[in-house]
Amino acid sequence: MNMSIPKEVKTLLGKEVILEWRHKYAINGVLLYTISTIFICYLTFNVQRGGLNPFAWNALFWIIMLFSAVSAISKSFIQESSSRQLYYFNLVKPISIIISKIIYNTIFLVLLSLIAYSIFSLILDNPVQDQLIFLTSVLLGTIGFSISLTLMSGIASKTQNNGMLMAILSFPVVIPLVMMIIKITKNAIDGLDRGESIDEILTLFAIDIIIGALALMLFPYLWRS
Numbered sequence: 001m002n003m004s005i006p007k008e009v010k011t012l013l014g015k016e017v018i019l020e021w022r023h024k025y026a027i028n029g030v031l032l033y034t035i036s037t038i039f040i041c042y043l044t045f046n047v048q049r050g051g052l053n054p055f056a057w058n059a060l061f062w063i064i065m066l067f068s069a070v071s072a073i074s075k076s077f078i079q080e081s082s083s084r085q086l087y088y089f090n091l092v093k094p095i096s097i098i099i100s101k102i103i104y105n106t107i108f109l110v111l112l113s114l115i116a117y118s119i120f121s122l123i124l125d126n127p128v129q130d131q132l133i134f135l136t137s138v139l140l141g142t143i144g145f146s147i148s149l150t151l152m153s154g155i156a157s158k159t160q161n162n163g164m165l166m167a168i169l170s171f172p173v174v175i176p177l178v179m180m181i182i183k184i185t186k187n188a189i190d191g192l193d194r195g196e197s198i199d200e201i202l203t204l205f206a207i208d209i210i211i212g213a214l215a216l217m218l219f220p221y222l223w224r225s
Contacts, residue, residue, distance in 0.1 A: 129191030
């Protein structure tokens with residue numbers, strides 16, 4: 001079978017959606033984890049009496065999103081059996097595989113972050129004054145999480161202790177993303193002029209582009225190993 005990369009990506013993306021909706025356990029598990037964590041935060045900090053300060057609200061939101069992203073994306077390649085990977089190896093180009101995984105994980109994380117943000121705002125109030133900047137950082141942040149964690153999942157799938165290795169490999173990659181995201185969202189919460197966040201947004205966008213380029217360059221070599 002000889003298809004162009006866009007057709008391969010479309011086919012693989014459709015496969016990801018069909019498999020996910022056929023089983024649903026991964027989606028339900030991540031949603032349950034996210035919602036229950038937010039509710040635990042509500043109970044722990046006793047919001048009805050005092051309320052969270054904006055800094056704590058921002059930090060908690062991104063801690064939850066980071067661990068939800070790791071939980072959701074860790075299965076990307078780890079759940080693929082060796083026989084299925086061999087089948088893909090003979091059928092499609094490796095770049096089509098990584099692109100389809102990144103697109104699917106990005107869509108999933110964007111939807112998950114919007115759901116988490118809505119629930120967070122509902123039960124923990126919403127201190128964000130500039131919604132546009134905040135949502136822009138959420139979009140760029142989830143794209144960065146998706147690209148980096150998908151690549152780390154591919155690397156970890158080649159080892160025996162894949163879950164532990166993914167956590168170790170992901171830490172130095174996502175920390176710069178988290179630091180930049182928190183800085184941007186803090187500006188949005190404080191209601192600062194949007195010009196104050198432009199440099200950070202461009203930096204975050206550049207990080208996403210660099211990580212994406214590295215993923216596209218490195219994955220074909222990883223896939224052949």
